[in-house]
Amino acid sequence: MARFCLTNLAKFALLLLAVSLVTFALVSLSPVDPVQANLGQAAYAGLSDAKRAQLEAYWGTSVPFPERYANWLAAAVQGDLGVSLRYNAPVAQVIATRAANSLALMACAWVASGVLGFAFGITAGICRGRLVDRIVKGYCYLLASTPVFWLGLVLLIVFSVELGWFPLGFSVPVGTASADVTFADALHHLALPAITLSITGVANIALHTREKTIDVLESDYIRFAKARGDSTASIVWHHGLRNLALPALTLQFASISELFGGSVLVEEVFSYPGLGQAAVTAGLGGDAALLAGIAVASAALVFGGNLIANVLYGVVDPRMRKGALQDA
Template identity: 70%
Template sequence: MEQWIGFAIRTLARFALLMAAVSVVVFVLVSASPIDPVQANVGQAAYVGMSGAKRAQLASYWGADVPLAERYLNWAAALLRGDLGTSLRFNAPVGQVIAQRAINSLALLGIAWVASGVIGAVLGVVAGVRRDGWVDRLIKGYCFVLASTPTFWLGLLVLTVFAVQLGWFPMGFSVPIGKSAADVTLADSLRHLALPALTLSVIGVSNIALHTREKTIDVLQSDFVKFALSRGQGMRTVLRRHGLRNIALPALTLQFASLAEIFGGSVLVEQVFSYPGLGQAAITAGLGSDVALLAGIALFSAAFVFTGNVVANTLYAAVDPRILREQRS
């Protein structure tokens, strides 16, 4: 029990340090950006014809004339009070923008996360059982190609084939264009979600499949499996009764650890498909130097990825308590 309490305290301490480091890095990087927030948000033509007084007024509104340290301390003090600030790009509270966009992003991430885990685990088990056969070589080649394929290129390819040429799915967005929110059905949302989720699910397949393949091979070479096979039990029976329990947990922990990869890929996928999620909002905030929104999204994404890693570490520690003892020492 004491080991788990210590583990929880260390986890919370690391989480607090992570949040502080992420916020500082975001503020420093945005301040070092050559993008002028006033010019980026009013447009080049309007900026050229604008008076000096108006430029100064807009610079004060965007906080461009406030020193970095003072701006960060003001934002951090408001954050401690539960105020993430106001998004100047969307003219709304940051918390509200994140809440609206997070619904779309979490739906996309959830479907892609489950699909990549299931497909990767199945492919890994099949490749491990058919080791060194043509099926194994085909799956490994498929995984290596996926691992080296840029996410944005794959998204453009999927969009071109299934939306433009075949016309099976819409070009993008999360709802049909020109349709009111009250008239949007679940089928409409799923059709718009299909291609981004398909593209994003492909990202996490290769690592899970290759890891599951190696674990399957280790299990099949173990003594208890060889003993079960020598007793005349079939391969499917052996895998179902003895193998899957030893294969599933490592695959599950790797699946939670892959949240960072999937979340990072969602930024590019949402941009390619014009999907209104957190990834697209982050790009909009970055191009417009919307520091408050960008910092809020960065904190949300860091907390999301950190939670996935904590769940993965907890599962590992539950299986092997030596991990807790090593962290304690």
């Protein structure tokens, strides 16, 4: 077990190092000039050469890429992720402020899409070839080909503009002090973005669970249970859930990266102040420190999800736990 933990920690450190390096490299290759993007075209055009050079030196844009990345990495190891150019605040503070909204959004969508996808997949597999199966497959195929930002715009027009059931955007009511925001207000603003993100996440899990359910129902031990007179629902509940849960867990935790990518678009559509919106702002402004911080945080989230999936394998299937202990 100690070897398992150390191996995963080493992989985790190498992953974060690679993600930060690639992020800095891409920002350096980007045609976006951070000074011009943060000052604006008019203000930048009116700057003198001396002032322009002073701002480039202050923001570190004139420093060569290897030196800039080495300085950032040395500070990051000590817990300092740098200062965001766009928000004029420490990167760690910006991430901490925005992470709460993004994590709430992704957690609601993650749970909803996992539960619904698992239930739809089992139902479709049990009712293979029937009307319910065709409805579920059609629903999943349609969602799998639907861009999340387009779906968000449609839901925003229907439920916010036309029906007025949900607010047009933001995470709290406009003009309300943070101390006066209630949990109901935050939940009301969170609902529609979370619904948008969860709807598109159902398809993959549902279709995969359906195929796995069909395979399980055609196995020998299920046929033996049917020969004894057990109902299909009872067989799936008592004998099939463990075999169905393992691949579903794999997809569910692997979908965290897809959820984060989808949350970037959803947060832009609904003007929801989260990490996704901050990442877009940092990208448009050439804010390398903030982009690297968000990339590292998202990579840690994805790696943590995969690690939890490996641990849960042993909880769901004791055979895998015994095999892991023997290998260790």
